[in-house]
Amino acid sequence: MIRSFLPVGQGAFYTEQFDCGVNVVYDCGSSTSRSAIEKQIACTFESREKIQAVFISHLHEDHINGLPFLLSHCCVERLYLPFLTEEEILLTRLIARLENTESEFLSKLIVDPYGAVQDYTLPVDTQTPEIFYVMPQDSSRRPGGNVGAVPSGKAVDLTVSDTDSDWGYVPYNFQNTRRSKAFFRGLKKNGYDKKTLQAYLETSDIFSYDWDDIKRIYQKYAPGSLNSNSLVVYSGPLTPDHRQIRPYRFFMPDLTEPQSGRRTGYPDGCLYLGDYDAGTKENWDALTGELSAYMPSVGTVQVPHHGSMHNYNEELSCGQFVLIISAGYQNKYKHPHTKVLKDMLMKKVIHFWVTEQAGSMVQFQIEEK
Template identity: 30%
Template sequence: MILQRTFHPVGQGAFYTERHKISNGKDFTIVYDCGSFQFTNLKNRIKSAFQKGEEIDILFISHFHVDHINGIKELKERCKIKRVILPLLDEKTKYILKINNYLAKNYKDTTLIDNPKRFFDEETSIIQIEEEGYQDHRVNPDEIEDINRLNNIDKKKSGTVFSYDKSLSYKDQWLFIPFNYKQEDRFNLFNKLLKEEYPYIPLNKLDDIKIIEKYEAELKKIYKKINGDLNVTSMILFSGSIKPTPIRCWNIPIKPHPSQYYEYYSCPHDFKYLNYEYRIPSGCLYTGDINLKKDENIVKEIKSRLRLQWKSIGTIQIPHHGSIHNFSEEIISKAIKCAIISFGTTNTFGHPSDKIMGDILSKNIALYLVTENIETMVIQRK
């Protein structure tokens, strides 16, 4: 199998792709999130990544913030998306997402949140991942689902294991394992403050953009008090195999200065300084905007559920653009040698955190800052 994984330079957002060329000669392509506050740049990267009419086998959506979803319409118009795997939303989660997207970026399109089936083409299968419930068991071959057999199945359990080639032995199969975690702390605080300060606002009608617009001033005041970011769900994704097979990693320096980087990279990463290459385990943990810091049990659960795959995770996408509020060092294993932080250079949120970057570098991990600039793109190839 040949794999090319790309962390695309789209600025304050996320757009990650994997292209698998498998043993039967077929291509299998996934996308994890497609959005950015630098929307024009994102559209250009989509056109650069995919030819018109190209097939995407799975689009994974971590959550429904503007900077993770606003490129999906462009993506589906350019490509044929066969399947979408996304978090299952309840009604209260839907309305809080609409409020967040409107207040954060005046984003009014709610179709994807309200009705994913209507948003995509009829031929696109929608698979919704239920909220995670702790299950202390390992993945085994009998539990692996064949992606090619998935049609319009409404719901799957968090932690369901998908593979695109079950003809291979268990250890050789490439696995996709999504986990949907629900974190309601900010949601509950938002509701509490809203009821206390503006009891006349009808909570049961805030799923309507017109009502949100009507009470925009009041909602903004509460939003600022909790420092924004009303994120309730975040679906993380393990992509990899049980085998810790190696993958090579490059960035694309416009003006390479090998001597500047040699000391930092050479020892831990089998560095070849002329092309900024090093080898790491091929698995990746995509984390979206999950809050790993708020609840220590989440990290324990992730480690428990993925304990057979843990040594094969060489790359981690740091959650929420490197926010100081979302990262926990406990998620870092000895196998992880590469960390990705996606952010826009003009963001006003303090992303990425200086402390988080220091914590990552102190663990002798290669840190890549993927921005809107083309030279920050990171490519991995197996």
């Protein structure tokens, strides 16, 4: 299997491609340039090539704006999205408006995902991709319409190899209650209730100073950006007897020989974190607690939120992981943060900054046992 972290700038586009023809994608977007993500899709996949599963971490433009092109270029069989409550839908739309990233595709994907996907599905396909919501832990709710449901922590059924049936994908829908509650408290304190905010989203006849006021509250109560949840995905072996540490084959010339102070072998699994808020001990413990059965198998981690210091946890630089940061070369958010890079460098952790530059692409070859 080839695991690729592709150069799309300030965004995310990751693929795992197996010898048997199975393709899996995690996130598909870029705020650096939409043409960058579309060009990378066309370079990675042949026209009408099958993609068995696409996982979307959350509904921000820099993680989804390449999805329409992917759907029109390839034959996507399954799409996995985080389930959103009514409050989370309101929050997602509100943030998109505040950050000037609201699009027709995003708006429709939130309220009618099947219709949004159907609009872009290849006309030669016999059916629109199956869509599944990944439900939060302990959720008793079930989506309606043409969308299925997958519980957090349940492995997705994908046959990725003729010889290694133990490899799997395990999605988790983590709700970001800490920052979202703080933001809504700030809005309420300043006289904005949910009904008013909903009305603001449905009409353009709103004074600009109202949006400026809401943006000020957003920046005060939710520093470092905010998403209502993040779909974290573990990719790797599912049973304990497969948790072996063995060398990756790095497709990087400067890592062909062991380097002083660095490990030469890493576990096979990968943890895709999207924009997960790992910055607090509570959230880190929640993440590692839910994935405790799989953490010994994780050798690569995508650093959350493009290396923002608000989402970073120093435990990521424990030495067990190769770390991947996706961020635009000269992005306006100053990602990755200098404190994040300093922590990795001081601890001599192997890390890569994948930008929009072609030479920054990182690929690993994971051999079947």
